[in-house]
Amino acid sequence: MFDVQPQSPVLQEIVESLRRRGRSLKYSGGLLRVERVIETSPEGDRERLEVLYRASRRPRAPMVRVHAWSDRWVWVDAREQGNEGWKWSCEAQGRFARQPVGKELVRALEGTIRIVGAAAEREANFRQIWLPLLAAGPRGLPE
Secondary structure (H helix, E strand, C coil): CCCCCCCCHHHHHHHHHHHCHHHHHHCCCEEEEEEEEEEECCCCEEEEEEEEEEEECCCCCCEEEEEEEECEEEEEEEEEEECCCEEEEEEEEEEEEECCCCHHHHHHHHHHHHHHCCCHHHHHHHHHHCCCCCEEECCCCCC
């Protein structure tokens, strides 16, 4: 399903979980794309996995993006484009705190895919899915 082969064990686990849930994700009605990215900086190279789900082929369809780094840092963003900017958007980030990372991250992605089409309490549901999974450091969970 995905021709992505990350070097990091954490990212390998995520890709494998996506493969296992591939049929379910395929039949959710949207398009799923997974890419491996290498970030180059003076401190060294870092591997990142980019997952993009778009609810349909139309350009303004709701989308969910998840970027995961090899150190378990995750950024997730869900939004829908309107005529004049974004109709709505939700975002969260932090270090993924649950094990197994792949299975839990894919479960959260599937939950997010289910809520992007429902207007009622979308932001509250998004926060309920992601905030328990992401640790922001010494301050606790992101707000």
